Amino acid sequence: MxxxxxxxxxxxxxxxxxxxxxxxxxxxxxxxxxxxxxxxxxxxxxxxxxxxxxxxxxxxxxxxxxxxxxxxxxxxxxxxxxxxxxxxxxxxxxxxxxxxxxxxxxxxxxxxxxxxxxxxxxxxxxxxxxxxxxxxxxxxxxxxxxxxxxxxxxxxxxxxxxxxxxxxxxxxxxxxxxxxxxxxxxxxxxxxxxxxxxxxxxxxxxxxxxxxxxxxxxxxxxxxxxxxxxxxxxxxxxxxxxxxxxxxxxxxxxxxxxxxxxxxxxxxxxxxxxxxxxxxxxxxxxxxxxxxxxxxxxxxxxxxxxxxAAHDKSDYETATQQCQAATISITYAYLTRAETLHSQPESFVKSLQHLRWRTELTLATTLHAKHSPTIASSSPLISASTPTAAQKQIAADLLAAETAASHALSLSTDSPSPASNPWFRSLPPELIPPNKPDWFTDAERGRSWYVLGLTHMALGECLFAAGDLERAAGLLRDNEDADKAFAQARNEINWEVRPGVGLRKAAWVARRETE
Structure with a gap:
């Protein structure tokens, strides 16, 4: 422009x-x-x-x-x-x-x-x-x-x-x-x-x-x-x-x-x-x-x-934008209409928490699927001193996918940790809507672990991924995709590499200047 x-x-x-x-x-x-x-x-x-x-x-x-x-x-x-x-x-x-x-x-x-x-x-x-x-x-x-x-x-x-x-x-x-x-x-x-x-x-x-x-x-x-x-x-x-x-x-x-x-x-x-x-x-x-x-x-x-719907059509850009728009609307509503929203019945709050969970999980799935044709199962990032623009984009998207999947898991398990609960990122504590673990099913928790595991595997964190996918396989019960992903993550664990190296490497690539 x-x-x-x-x-x-x-x-x-x-x-x-x-x-x-x-x-x-x-x-x-x-x-x-x-x-x-x-x-x-x-x-x-x-x-x-x-x-x-x-x-x-x-x-x-x-x-x-x-x-x-x-x-x-x-x-x-x-x-x-x-x-x-x-x-x-x-x-x-x-x-x-x-x-x-x-x-x-x-x-x-x-x-x-x-x-x-x-x-x-x-x-x-x-x-x-x-x-x-x-x-x-x-x-x-x-x-x-x-x-x-x-x-x-x-x-x-x-x-x-x-x-x-x-x-x-x-x-x-x-x-x-x-x-x-x-x-x-x-x-x-x-x-x-x-x-x-x-x-x-x-x-x-x-x-x-x-x-x-x-x-x-x-x-x-x-x-x-x-x-x-x-x-x-x-x-x-x-x-x-x-x-x-x-x-x-x-x-x-x-x-x-x-x-x-x-x-x-x-x-x-x-x-x-x-x-x-x-x-x-x-x-x-x-x-x-x-x-x-x-x-x-x-x-x-x-x-x-x-x-x-956009994700199902492989229109990942539109899917990402709609997820962002939904999250923004939810945040603004609780900043400007907190009294009205907090006075709603429990069924309304349950529906809202499910909506936020769906939005976070869809965003994580979209950002991962966006690069699935080009990334390897272990890590998409090349250890170059100066990464390419494509590598920077992959790293940024996978880190964002890991964050969104962690948000979805936090909601489905009602984790009180501010580090993973998405509400703590944008709302003061007194405005955060309540949540209960029994509002989510084992299948929904299993889906959250599954998406997080796939994202960790793409980032090269196979030890983390194996733990995630083992939980997913246990919750989803006889899910062939979860069982295969767990076996793959377990086989690709490199015991000579310390956990967290893949995440730090992706963060480094995302921050670096391009060629």
Whole structure:
């Protein structure tokens, strides 16, 4: 993706109109009172699968360190050091650390709001975008992958209403003219709010996605304060995803919080850049009179159903994405609807725990099956000093599969260990739903041991795999696949290699730079 060509025209115009970079749109803000999560924590809650766009993890420009005679410059610094420098210059949260608050004044010209700021709301070092080709590409890739932006338009019969929404929600960052903002194309989502069918556009602003919870919180509080507020507004959401990010991540970072809204008069979600079924389910949730736990559980169950169907068709990418989306939805629901979900009967919680178990097991199975044609039974990783990109991907996927299989086993055995219980990764202890070992059958526990054993064998941990598969064979009873896998793992044990070497080796490969 060439970010430079997409942004240059709008950058020049906004710079002329406001005398600062087109990317200076932001100010510091707080998240929802209950949802204290970062820009990309939603993906952390889903899985450890790496994103396709890893611009925030740059690679060194050379395979060997610079010689003593070679002058040390920015491009010769190690990738972690360059990333650290980029974060302090380009991260939308860090650049405002320690800066004084921004105050705004406004005027109305031709029915449109125009704002001026007491200081640049977003003091990013945009000069990095114009140094040279390499530094420009690295800086832009870091900036646009680390910070997702939303273009926000408000239609209202009263300009004061638009001003109140911008100021009280804390998303007033753009002080360029509305005409210049509308020309910007480098953003991740278009969001339009129309009040009472108004045809008058009062303003266009751009703000970073990490401040979206403040806007959603404002709309939720306005709905509670006035029963007519939500019903009198229409919302239009369209994900652009011009950065080619994973769909599950985009849904989690940009759309999942909108599920906390209900009784909206009209909602239209463009589903072209979303996973199958997501747009319709989100629209239905936002237009419902109230949040209904059973309806929500059905919507998430459909995500896992679609993941299993995609796995059966060998569409492993879609299966992975649907599993991630289901996990993100579950996590957000317990962060925003904890009181409602914890008041449900035991049968509901049992169904939820089974759903989470299915999701984790499907993810583990998918990530293992994704590489089954190319990996050896003992280990897929070649002991090279510099692994290939394919080896890195195999290592990362198998490690993620091992984590997901451990999660599934933890759920089916009701393990209290935070190290393997997936709920402890994303929820505070007081919000974690209860679980009971008798909610799962021996066959379900056996499946969990079986998938974990296959993953350990692929990682070269045959001693671990033999233990896993022996338990699986005992629980599944006369299962030919489990018996064969156990015999294979036992025969391939190398007693001269210490247990854990395969896992450490995979972690090393996943972290190393490619050739």
């Amino acid at each position: 060439n970010y430079i060509s997409a942004a240059d025209s709008s950058t020049t115009q906004i710079h002329r109109d406001s005398r600062w970079s087109s990317h200076q749109f932001l100010a510091s803000s707080n998240m929802l009172a209950m949802v204290s999560i970062g820009k990309h924590d939603s993906m952390d809650a889903a899985t450890d699968v790496p994103l396709k766009l890893e611009a925030t993890h740059l690679q060194s420009t050379s395979s060997a360190p610079p010689s003593r005679k070679q002058p040390v410059g920015f491009t010769t610094l190690p990738a972690p050091v360059r990333n650290k420098i980029h974060s302090h210059l380009l991260d939308t949260e860090l650049v405002n650390a320690g800066q004084p608050n921004v105050s705004y004044t406004h005027t109305i010209k031709k029915s449109t709001l125009h704002f001026n700021a007491s200081r640049p709301p977003f003091p990013v070092a945009s000069a990095l975008f114009f140094v040279n080709k390499q530094i420009s590409k690295e800086a832009r890739d870091f900036f646009y992958s680390k910070n997702l932006f939303i273009k926000f338009e408000i239609y209202s019969p009263d300009a004061r209403h638009a001003k109140t929404m911008l100021e009280d929600s804390g998303v007033l960052f753009s002080v360029a003219s509305p005409e210049a903002v509308e020309k910007c194309t480098t953003h991740a989502m278009d969001l339009t709010i129309v009040e009472k069918g108004s045809a008058v556009k009062r303003t266009s602003v751009i703000f970073p996605a990490q401040y979206l919870p403040r806007l959603v919180n404002f709309m939720e509080q306005a709905s509670k304060a006035s029963g007519a507020w939500a019903a009198g507004h229409a919302l239009f959401l369209s994900v652009v995803n011009m950065f080619g990010l994973e769909k599950a991540r985009v849904q989690g970072d940009l759309l999942e919080l909108f599920r906390s809204l209900t009784d909206i008069g009209k909602v239209e979600v463009d589903g072209k850049e979303l996973l199958e079924g997501y747009a319709y389910a989100l629209q239905r949730s936002m237009m419902a009179a109230t949040f209904e736990a059973d309806v929500w559980l059905k919507a998430v169950t459909e995500m896992t159903d679609r993941a299993e």
